[in-house]
Amino acid sequence: MNKIVDKKYFSENVVWFEVEAPLIAKSRRAGHFVIVRSGEKGERIPLTIASSDVAKGTIEIVVQAVGGSSKKLCELNVGDYITDVVGPLGQATHIENYGTVVCVGGGVGVAPMLPIIEAMKKAGNRVISVLAARNKDLVILEEQVSKYSDEVIIMTNDGSAGHQGVAPDGFEMVANREKVDLCVTIGPAIMMKFVSLTTQKYNVPTMASLNTIMVDGTGMCGACRITVGGKTKFVCVDGPEFDAHQVDFDEMLMRLKAYDNIK
Amino acid sequence: MSENNILARRNEPWREELRKQLKNKERSDRPRAKMPELDAEYRSHSLREEVNTGLTKEQALAEATRCLDCPNPSCMQGCPVSINIPTFIKNIERGEILEAAKVLKETSALPAVCGRVCPQEKQCEAQCIYIKMKKEPVAIGYLERFAADYERESGQISIPELAPANGKKIAVVGSGPAGLSFAVDMAKFGYDVTVFEALHEIGGVLKYGIPEFRLPNAIVDVEIEGLRKMGVKFEKDCIVGKTITHEELREEGYKGIFVASGAGLPNFMNIPGENLINVMSSNEFLTRVNLMDASNPESDTPVYTGRRVAVIGGGNTAMDAVRTAKRIGAERAMIVYRRSEEEMPARLEEVKHAKEEGIEFLTLHNPLQYEGDENGRVSRMLLQEMELGEADASGRRRPVAKEGATSWVDVDAVIVSVGVSPNPLIPSTFTGIDVSKWGTLIVNEETMQSSMSDVYAGGDIVRGGATVILAMGDGRKAAAAMHEALNK
Ligand SMILES: Cc1cc2nc3c(=O)[nH]c(=O)nc-3n(C[C@H](O)[C@H](O)[C@H](O)COP(=O)(O)OP(=O)(O)OC[C@H]3O[C@@H](n4cnc5c(N)ncnc54)[C@H](O)[C@@H]3O)c2cc1C
Ligand SMILES: Cc1cc2nc3c(=O)[nH]c(=O)nc-3n(C[C@H](O)[C@H](O)[C@H](O)COP(=O)(O)OP(=O)(O)OC[C@H]3O[C@@H](n4cnc5c(N)ncnc54)[C@H](O)[C@@H]3O)c2cc1C
Ligand code: SF4
Ligand code: SF4
Ligand code: FES
Numbered sequence: 001m002n003k004i005v006d007k008k009y010f011s012e013n014v015v016w017f018e019v020e021a022p023l024i025a026k027s028r029r030a031g032h033f034v035i036v037r038s039g040e041k042g043e044r045i046p047l048t049i050a051s052s053d054v055a056k057g058t059i060e061i062v063v064q065a066v067g068g069s070s071k072k073l074c075e076l077n078v079g080d081y082i083t084d085v086v087g088p089l090g091q092a093t094h095i096e097n098y099g100t101v102v103c104v105g106g107g108v109g110v111a112p113m114l115p116i117i118e119a120m121k122k123a124g125n126r127v128i129s130v131l132a133a134r135n136k137d138l139v140i141l142e143e144q145v146s147k148y149s150d151e152v153i154i155m156t157n158d159g160s161a162g163h164q165g166v167a168p169d170g171f172e173m174v175a176n177r178e179k180v181d182l183c184v185t186i187g188p189a190i191m192m193k194f195v196s197l198t199t200q201k202y203n204v205p206t207m208a209s210l211n212t213i214m215v216d217g218t219g220m221c222g223a224c225r226i227t228v229g230g231k232t233k234f235v236c237v238d239g240p241e242f243d244a245h246q247v248d249f250d251e252m253l254m255r256l257k258a259y260d261n262i263k
Numbered sequence: 264m265s266e267n268n269i270l271a272r273r274n275e276p277w278r279e280e281l282r283k284q285l286k287n288k289e290r291s292d293r294p295r296a297k298m299p300e301l302d303a304e305y306r307s308h309s310l311r312e313e314v315n316t317g318l319t320k321e322q323a324l325a326e327a328t329r330c331l332d333c334p335n336p337s338c339m340q341g342c343p344v345s346i347n348i349p350t351f352i353k354n355i356e357r358g359e360i361l362e363a364a365k366v367l368k369e370t371s372a373l374p375a376v377c378g379r380v381c382p383q384e385k386q387c388e389a390q391c392i393y394i395k396m397k398k399e400p401v402a403i404g405y406l407e408r409f410a411a412d413y414e415r416e417s418g419q420i421s422i423p424e425l426a427p428a429n430g431k432k433i434a435v436v437g438s439g440p441a442g443l444s445f446a447v448d449m450a451k452f453g454y455d456v457t458v459f460e461a462l463h464e465i466g467g468v469l470k471y472g473i474p475e476f477r478l479p480n481a482i483v484d485v486e487i488e489g490l491r492k493m494g495v496k497f498e499k500d501c502i503v504g505k506t507i508t509h510e511e512l513r514e515e516g517y518k519g520i521f522v523a524s525g526a527g528l529p530n531f532m533n534i535p536g537e538n539l540i541n542v543m544s545s546n547e548f549l550t551r552v553n554l555m556d557a558s559n560p561e562s563d564t565p566v567y568t569g570r571r572v573a574v575i576g577g578g579n580t581a582m583d584a585v586r587t588a589k590r591i592g593a594e595r596a597m598i599v600y601r602r603s604e605e606e607m608p609a610r611l612e613e614v615k616h617a618k619e620e621g622i623e624f625l626t627l628h629n630p631l632q633y634e635g636d637e638n639g640r641v642s643r644m645l646l647q648e649m650e651l652g653e654a655d656a657s658g659r660r661r662p663v664a665k666e667g668a669t670s671w672v673d674v675d676a677v678i679v680s681v682g683v684s685p686n687p688l689i690p691s692t693f694t695g696i697d698v699s700k701w702g703t704l705i706v707n708e709e710t711m712q713s714s715m716s717d718v719y720a721g722g723d724i725v726r727g728g729a730t731v732i733l734a735m736g737d738g739r740k741a742a743a744a745m746h747e748a749l750n751k
Contacts, residue, residue, distance in 0.1 A: 023501070023506045023507055024506060027505065027506060027507070027508070037463060039563070041556065041559070041561050041562045041563055042563050043555065043562075043563035043564040044463075044555070044564070068563055069563050072563070083463070084463045084499070084500050085500065086461065086463070086500040086501070086502065086506070087502075087505065087506065088505060088506070089502075089505065215547060215550055215551065215555070215564075216461075216462065216550065218461055218502065218527070218686070218688060219527065219528055219686055219687070219688065220527040220528065220529070220546055220550070220686065221529065221543075221544060221546045221547035221550055222529045222531065222543065222544040222546065222547055223543065223547045225531075225538060226538075227538060232531060232533065232537070232538065237687070237688070251538055251639075254540065254638070254639035255538065255540060255639070257540070257638065257639070258540045258541070258567070259565040259567070
């Protein structure tokens with residue numbers, strides 16, 4: 001049982017929580033995630049750890065309500081308990097000084113990207129962040145991202161904020177004017193697929209953080225498996241970050257629909 | 264071990280008396296007890312009701328008379344934890360059933376579990392003298408279950424005597440049978456034991472793997488409650504190596520760590536189409552249904568209920584998966600196994616029960632590939648017919664493909680149950696621990712001590728996929744050795 005100590009709405013469907021989890025707060029690093037379950041009949045769902053406060057013993061998560069379990073979680077309030085929080089899971093992001101790093105985040109993918117942006121900046125990189133969303137109201141965490149970015153580029157589908165366009169366009173704006181050493185992308189699978197296709201054109205090594213369906217998150221079930229470079233990998237233990245150019249995004253997109261007509 | 268002083272116990276007056284009551288011939292002429300069970304058609308739709316309903320007291324007392332109370336009980340050599348089999352059975356015969364349960368608990372932490380899930384036909388019962396007499400062996404497993412159930416239902420569960428608390432903290436990684444049996448013994452020795460479990464439930468495979476129609480959760484829970492009463496603490500949702508490292512455990516004053524993290528990594532066959540939707544590991548399927556209760560409409564976790572389900576494999580896990588699939592609605596539930604029925608590693612009883620429940624057996628068949636529909640959902644599988652060739656290193660005849668004999672079978676779910684490998688989490692986070700090329704932890708077989716002196720290990724993380732009783736035996740061995748090492 002983990003107590004919710006703070007809650008904020010980033011948008012109508014995107015909620016930020018600060019949750020008590022002292023052991024996780026201490027051991028997590030950028031790129032790690034947790035599995036949470038709310039209620040005795042609740043489902044186990046993966047969520048990235050956006051940040052943590054070791055002194056307070058809390059972690060922060062950002063949840064987008066997309067279906068049953070995420071909605072249920074978003075309805076919890078300060079003082080409520082999340083039935084289970086387990087982690088930190090996955091491999092931490094490999095952080096080093098690459099040179100210029102473009103971080104492309106779409107939708108709620110910006111939240112898990114924040115700790116990576118921060119770590120990349122602290123490692124001495126020039127960090128350019130591209131935040132993509134459908135419209136102005138769905139752009140989240142701009143202020144926090146700006147703090148650790150040399151430049152922030154906002155892309156909206158309808159042009160209501162920043163530039164009009166999609167995530168890969170934001171990357172191209174940078175790549176067309178300067179040398180990029182690494183791209184990191186987190187967001188909907190379909191967005192990561194197109195970001196990856198674009199960065200391939202520019203020959204820029206790219207890391208994508210994959211959000212497959214999971215159950216245990218510890219390598220026990222194989223629900224999260226994907227194909228990377230022709231080999232089957234488990235996202236929860238081998239990832240969640242992979243060389244985007246090797247990922248079979250079409251298979252991943254297909255597998256994400258596994259329970260679409262069942263739930 | 265003094266508790267196994269077989270002859271002295273056999274010579275107790277009541278036992279001699281009992282032996283005289285019937286001639287061996289009269290004993291051995293009696294038929295073996297038949298386990299009462301639910302009707303096959305009925306139970307094939309009932310996910311949670313236990314198939315075997317347990318011997319009645321009359322049946323148990325009668326079955327107990329069959330045991331000849333052998334001076335040299337060969338059955339005990341077949342039991343990995345050397346339960347004093349004639350002593351517990353003779354106690355049943357004389358009606359002292361609580362006493363029988365106590366005898367079981369001298370050596371086994373979870374007799375109600377072992378009585379149900381041990382492969383008796385390969386262990387204790389295989390060594391019973393009756394086999395040499397070409398008769399059906401004494402139903403040791405049924406009797407073991409009877410005594411343990413009787414004790415539980417009587418409400419008079421004996422709590423083992425505990426040595427005075429010594430204040431030394433011990434950590435256990437994983438709450439499966441190995442971890443639980445280790446915890447019991449260490450608590451008896453007076454240690455302050457904490458069991459860390461990665462999942463949100465205690466019990467390991469006993470909870471998330473073996474279905475309730477074979478092993479009701481309530482039975483496992485009673486045992487866990489017993490441990491709590493003995494002062495054992497449980498920390499759920501805590502992954503050792505991730506949430507807390509072994510260095511941190513040491514810093515917090517834990518004097519010894521027992522790793523019983525199981526072999527939770529599912530194997531796949533790496534054949535085309537294995538990543539299609541609705542092709543899944545038996546671990547995923549059973550976890551969804553057992554741990555997450557996914558077939559209950561109130562559960563938030565979904566599970567796909569295929570109409571035609573194929574389970575690949577011939578072990579206990581495969582039988583559990585196929586019978587579960589049938590119970591949650593499959594019209595056609597099939598086992599696809601590349602060898603013949605004789606080589607199947609599953610318990611005999613499970614195969615028999617599966618057949619009665621209408622499971623189809625496609626033995627001597629091996630999947631070559633899967634094909635999906637336009638949405639990426641599996642729709643058919645290509646099977647290769649096999650035949651048995653020469654015996655391989657394990658002594659089993661090797662299946663070889665029959666040239667040209669392939670066929671397509673329509674399916675809408677495939678459950679892959681071709682074994683598990685040790686979960687690499689522990690080996691990769693306990694830096695410096697010795698690991699075999701199969702990924703299992705290397706330990707001293709006598710003491711279960713690993714290459715790190717304060718870390719012991721047992722169960723599936725050491726053996727690869729094995730059995731409940733072997734895992735428990737390891738737990739006991741490790742506890743004895745760790746206790747000795749800590750008192751040097
Ligand atoms: C490593 C990892 C980190 C993640 N981090 C975050 C995070 O920080 N914040 C956050 O809001 N979400 C995150 N997700 C996604 C989150 O787990 C899913 O949105 C959630 O499981 C959906 O459950 P649901 O019952 O609410 O929706 P469902 O009813 O299961 O699904 C609703 C819709 O969402 C799609 N969907 C289902 N599962 C996923 C998934 N895993 N990823 C994307 N789409 C999915 C379905 O196809 C469906 O169309 C992460 C996923 C992974 C694997
Ligand atoms: C479906 C199925 C049916 C079976 N049927 C039979 C049968 O009929 N008879 C029989 O004898 N055997 C059977 N077996 C095999 C038997 O269950 C196993 O051999 C036995 O459970 C192994 O026990 P264990 O304690 O080593 O590990 P497990 O029971 O696997 O328990 C390990 C526990 O450790 C936890 N864990 C793992 N890593 C960590 C970590 N880092 N930190 C904290 N916790 C961790 C896991 O979540 C798990 O709960 C079956 C197995 C399965 C899967
Ligand atoms: S523990 Fe298993 S092998 Fe030993 S006597 Fe009981 S049923 Fe037989
Ligand atoms: S070998 Fe058979 S008959 Fe003899 S003591 Fe063991 S169970 Fe009884
Ligand atoms: S979520 Fe079960 S193996 Fe990755």
